[in-house]
Amino acid sequence: MTKLMRITGCSLLLLLGLQAQAANAELTHYERLVVASCLVLEAASEGEQGMHAVLNVIVNRANGDVSRVPGVVCRPKQFTAMNSATGVRNPDYGPIIERATRDANFSLAYDLVVRMEKGQLKDITGGADHYHAENGETPYWTQTMKPTCTIGLHTFYRSDKAKPALVAQYP
Numbered sequence: 001m002t003k004l005m006r007i008t009g010c011s012l013l014l015l016l017g018l019q020a021q022a023a024n025a026e027l028t029h030y031e032r033l034v035v036a037s038c039l040v041l042e043a044a045s046e047g048e049q050g051m052h053a054v055l056n057v058i059v060n061r062a063n064g065d066v067s068r069v070p071g072v073v074c075r076p077k078q079f080t081a082m083n084s085a086t087g088v089r090n091p092d093y094g095p096i097i098e099r100a101t102r103d104a105n106f107s108l109a110y111d112l113v114v115r116m117e118k119g120q121l122k123d124i125t126g127g128a129d130h131y132h133a134e135n136g137e138t139p140y141w142t143q144t145m146k147p148t149c150t151i152g153l154h155t156f157y158r159s160d161k162a163k164p165a166l167v168a169q170y171p
Helices: 009-024 029-061 066-073 080-086 094-101 106-117 140-144
Strands: 130-133 146-151 154-158
Touching (some): 029 154
Antiparallel strands (some): 146 154
């Protein structure tokens, strides 16, 4: 027999409120530019599906909390394309944004970020919170993770550990 969880009216309202808050979270234009730049510089060669998958990884690392997405992107040594800014004390994302906006896929990446904010972005990675590009060698850190899918030249993985440390403080 299946056990049912009793949810009171207040609990249900709280749950629905939290869900609505997460779905309606808004980033600033600058934060959207930074996240979209990460998508472009990490996966534009894989097209919309590749950038979508990278954004899924970012959201999964943020535990679905849209407000934490910029902090995930800006955490040092997480996304190779962002390392020139994330590895310094006072990061300047301007050059990264400038480089990314020259790519034909930038508007598509920006649109993906907006869809994510609205809660309209389905997870196509099976809950992945890591990925790597196929370049001949499989990174050591994949040994403890479950592969979830391959999209283009990227293989995606899910770890079973909680990742609160994968979020940086965002100015």
